[in-house]
Amino acid sequence: MRSQSSYGAELEQLEESRNRFISELSNHVHLYGITPSVGRLYGTMFFSDGPMTLDDMSEALGMSKTSMSTGIRALLDANMVERAWEKGIRKDLYQADEDWYKSFTNVFINRWRNATELNRSAIEETKEMLNDLYARVEHPEIIGKIQCDLGKLSDAQAYYEWLDEVISLFETGEIFDIVPKKKGSRKHKM
Amino acid sequence: MRSQSSYGAELEQLEESRNRFISELSNHVHLYGITPSVGRLYGTMFFSDGPMTLDDMSEALGMSKTSMSTGIRALLDANMVERAWEKGIRKDLYQADEDWYKSFTNVFINRWRNATELNRSAIEETKEMLNDLYARVEHPEIIGKIQCDLGKLSDAQAYYEWLDEVISLFETGEIFDIVPKKKGSRKHKM
DNA sequence: TATTCTGTACAGTTTTTACTGAACAAACTT
DNA sequence: AAGTTTGTTCAGTAAAAACTGTACAGAATA
Secondary structure (H helix, E strand, C coil), X not given: CCCXXXXXXXXXXXXXXXXXXXXXXXXXXXXXXXXXXXXXXXHHHHHCCCCECHHHHHHHXXXXXXXXXXXHHHHHHCCCEEEEXXXXXXXXXXXXXXXXXXXXXXXXXXXXXXXXXXXXXXXXXXXXXXXXXXXXXXXXXXXXXXXXXXXXXXXHHHHHHHHHHHHHHHHCCCHHHHCCCCCCCCCCCC | CCCXXXXXXXXXXXXXXXXHHHHHHHHHHHHHCXXXXXXHHHHHHHHCCCCEXXXXXXXXXXXXXXXXXXXXXXXXXXXXXXXXXXXXXXXXXXXXXXCHHHHXXXXXXXXXXXXXXXXXXXXXXXXXXXXXXXXXXXXXXXXXXXXXXXXXHHHHHHHHHHHHHHHHHHHCCCHHHHCCCCCCCCCCCC
């Protein structure tokens, strides 16, 4: 005769499975500039049946509400969670954005776009400085070094121009013409 | 009458320009999983006239030789620097790989490929666990949750499959057919 | 207006990471 | 083989980041 398993025990096993995935996820979200703890927060919300309050999260993760607050802000900035509303609930509600394509490529685009822009203008500036210097300098050895540096910077510049275009591919969604989205086996999108 | 500027003064100005760029670079190499200090080390080698020894680096950056040793190892692992040989020099020599396309896409590919693989197998495992659980569980509520989780994981899985193909684009070099390399204005490649 | 509830700022603490110097091992020189 | 030179290991320290609890401000309730 089969033993009846308790609701609590079953739930616990479900939690264990979820945690299995959340742990792995949180180990690798640093690629998107997110710390493991915040990744864990995201994972928890991802599996949550509905929107969560800060207190829900605090309890689920066993961490302070302060941490939840700052963590949520990071996830909001990254557009990985969104605010939710439910009538009669005074507390702020949040839920994970379920569209991974959107969430994760967005984060990727913003971070790389930003860094690339800054690097490009740093190259521009440095080249200007070197050109100025080139006009003022008298020692042949230094002139040679300047020319060499300018060449190296041009190479770097070329790379960043290329990278810029690659990022645009994601920004415009053109990438999805090249590598089409895969369909999840889910019945219907929420 | 024009005042003669000293060699030292000119060199110092050159260093200043270089540092301008190196600082910006080191602020953003974290996208490639490299710490600012190691980024600064890379930048220093990038501008160096020739290969450098650990002692050269140590002096140039004002840091311990131990740090240079570990830093170089990180850069070697990332394939961003290579060993160099010069006859008569007993110390190990290193130089920055000048091909930014190669250096940086490689780092990118390795990091993302690795993370994606691990995440994918975590999803697989978690789905298996959930399917097992599905067979054993008795409470309808739990069954509903499991189905919901499986759906979410399938969505995530679809995303990772897509990401995998995107990474392959870079791995195979196919990306360069889509976004062609830009040429630097350098006279001749080394 | 007073009272309660909710999220955040801030200061202090713990944990983690980065860095250093001394000691060591391996390779080279004599 | 003895003596240098060179890179790395390791233990300890300094710096940075993550996390917490208290205190507070603003909004909702009464």
